[in-house]
Amino acid sequence: MKITIFGSGYVGLVTGACLADVGHVVTCVDVDTAKVERLRAGDVMIYEPGLTELVRRNLNANRLLFTADPAEAVAAADIIFIAVGTPADEDGSADLRSVLAVAQTIGTHMSTPKVVVDKSTVPVGTAERVRDVIAERLTARGLDIGFEVCSNPEFLKEGSAIADFTRAARIIVGTDSARVREVMQRCYAPYNRNHNKIMFMDIRSAELTKYAANAMLAARISFMNEIARVAEHVGADIEQVRLGVGSDPRIGFDFLYAGAGYGGSCFPKDVRALAHTARSVGHEPVLLSAVEAVNTAQKNWLFDKLLQGLGGNVAGKTVAVWGLAFKPNTDDMREAPSRVVVQSLWNYGAKVQAFDPQARREAERIWGARDDLKLANSADEALVGADALVICTEWSTFRGADLAAVKTLMKGDLIVDGRNLYDPVAVSEAGLRYLSVGRSGT
Numbered sequence: 001m002k003i004t005i006f007g008s009g010y011v012g013l014v015t016g017a018c019l020a021d022v023g024h025v026v027t028c029v030d031v032d033t034a035k036v037e038r039l040r041a042g043d044v045m046i047y048e049p050g051l052t053e054l055v056r057r058n059l060n061a062n063r064l065l066f067t068a069d070p071a072e073a074v075a076a077a078d079i080i081f082i083a084v085g086t087p088a089d090e091d092g093s094a095d096l097r098s099v100l101a102v103a104q105t106i107g108t109h110m111s112t113p114k115v116v117v118d119k120s121t122v123p124v125g126t127a128e129r130v131r132d133v134i135a136e137r138l139t140a141r142g143l144d145i146g147f148e149v150c151s152n153p154e155f156l157k158e159g160s161a162i163a164d165f166t167r168a169a170r171i172i173v174g175t176d177s178a179r180v181r182e183v184m185q186r187c188y189a190p191y192n193r194n195h196n197k198i199m200f201m202d203i204r205s206a207e208l209t210k211y212a213a214n215a216m217l218a219a220r221i222s223f224m225n226e227i228a229r230v231a232e233h234v235g236a237d238i239e240q241v242r243l244g245v246g247s248d249p250r251i252g253f254d255f256l257y258a259g260a261g262y263g264g265s266c267f268p269k270d271v272r273a274l275a276h277t278a279r280s281v282g283h284e285p286v287l288l289s290a291v292e293a294v295n296t297a298q299k300n301w302l303f304d305k306l307l308q309g310l311g312g313n314v315a316g317k318t319v320a321v322w323g324l325a326f327k328p329n330t331d332d333m334r335e336a337p338s339r340v341v342v343q344s345l346w347n348y349g350a351k352v353q354a355f356d357p358q359a360r361r362e363a364e365r366i367w368g369a370r371d372d373l374k375l376a377n378s379a380d381e382a383l384v385g386a387d388a389l390v391i392c393t394e395w396s397t398f399r400g401a402d403l404a405a406v407k408t409l410m411k412g413d414l415i416v417d418g419r420n421l422y423d424p425v426a427v428s429e430a431g432l433r434y435l436s437v438g439r440s441g442t
């Protein structure tokens with residue numbers, strides 16, 4: 001099939017490369033001309049395991065094309081995916097400007113029937129708005145072309161995006177059209193062979209499912225972060241509690257890790273956008289508000305622990321930060337807990353020596369050059385002369401750290417661990433003080 005995808009970010013690029021890899025001819029359209037040029041040369045700017053190889057393989061096979069010119073890409077396509085960003089607007093609602101701009105573009109260039117697919121995470125009712133915008137453009141051009149809009153939300157995670165896409169637990173398609181069902185079946189057929197993963201439902205339910213899934217996962221994390229606070233005060237260990245709770249098959253082990261709070265480009269904005277939707281229909285989203293409040297408090301908690309561990313004053317101190325990305329295996333720092341910690345350290349007059357295996361370039365882009373920031377080339381280099389170490393991301397390289405060497409490199413003796421990477425006894429045996437999450441002894 002001929003597929004066009006608007007937006008070559010995490011979702012658009014992964015979707016495009018994976019669909020090309022199973023034989024579709026995919027054209028990716030992006031407004032960022034520099035990005036298009038680099039992608040044409042096989043240069044994938046984001047760090048996503050396996051993506052560069054996948055993109056290059058399909059570029060070489062002429063099944064994956066990149067362009068900034070939408071006219072031909074729209075004209076040639078059977079299916080047009082919209083996979084542009086939907087960031088949070090000031091009031092927490094999803095900013096749909098890019099999605100509706102793509103709808104305008106599609107309406108401007110469409111001359112034969114198409115299936116338009118909303119893959120961006122969008123509030124309930126957006127498919128109807130996209131349909132209206134396209135229809136208005138067609139009417140203005142004096143055309144009456146049959147086209148349909150469906151919802152196909154994406155559930156991939158950064159860091160394991162290709163595996164999540166190719167081995168998705170489910171593929172949700174919101175539509176009320178038999179033709180769309182048939183087209184989407186053909187589109188996903190190569191990924192739907194072993195058992196039927198496609199779940200058809202009405203459009204509004206599909207749109208809401210995406211937000212409900214993200215909010216449910218965020219709620220589990222905030223719940224465990226809240227229990228971690230209680231654990232600290234009552235002399236319990238959140239890691240033991242996690243195992244005990246998760247072993248109930250009705251609960252399961254996934255997304256039960258207490259830590260530094262959830263970050264990334266999706267959970268924070270999607271919880272806010274769903275709360276906004278609830279308010280817009282007159283329902284006060286009590287639970288969603290609590291999920292966000294606990295998360296904000298958790299991100300600040302890491303700095304509070306550090307302040308407490310350093311005797312209430314960090315001014316003039318040097319703090320090593322391990323991990324800047326919002327989670328391992330990505331260079332993405334959007335809403336990362338590290339950003340709250342680092343900003344607080346600067347606000348209170350400390351210097352930061354940070355190391356992240358992948359996010360250095362992103363950190364340079366966000367923070368620029370500053371006297372109170374050193375971006376180290378290794379985990380060890382970040383430690384040299386530091387009064388304390390704060391761990392914000394659970395990169396596997398940090399798990400195996402030689403704690404005795406950590407002690408030697410640092411000037412101080414404090415580790416504040418936002419990801420519970422170490423056995424408190426081992427840290428203490430290395431002569432270090434240890435503050436971690438939800439473990440009363442630390």
Ligand SMILES: NC(=O)C1=CN([C@@H]2O[C@H](COP(=O)(O)OP(=O)(O)OC[C@H]3O[C@@H](n4cnc5c(N)ncnc54)[C@H](O)[C@@H]3O)[C@@H](O)[C@H]2O)C=CC1
Pocket residue numbers: 006007008009010011012029030031032035083084085086098101102119120121122154155156157158265266
């Ligand atoms: N990042 C993730 O892991 C996931 C994201 N999502 C959702 O997918 C959507 C896209 O997210 P990301 O890929 O992370 O965004 P992103 O910000 O990485 O990429 C969006 C791309 O769209 C391009 N763009 C903006 N306006 C355009 C236009 N009018 N025409 C063509 N291209 C345009 C931008 O230049 C950018 O390259 C969002 O709604 C997000 O919530 C859903 C599941 C997972």
Ligand SMILES: O=C(O)[C@H]1O[C@H](OP(=O)(O)OP(=O)(O)OC[C@H]2O[C@@H](n3ccc(=O)[nH]c3=O)[C@H](O)[C@@H]2O)[C@H](O)[C@@H](O)[C@@H]1O
Pocket residue numbers: 121154155156157158159214217221254255256257258259260261262263264265266267326327
């Ligand atoms: O809509 C989206 O964009 C995506 O959002 C999340 O994916 P992602 O943000 O890439 O990353 P996650 O692995 O879900 O982690 C999100 C945050 O939660 C934190 N987290 C995760 C799990 C856990 O047990 N505890 C915890 O604190 C992570 O450290 C990270 O900061 C969802 O997992 C995807 O299914 C969804 O498609």
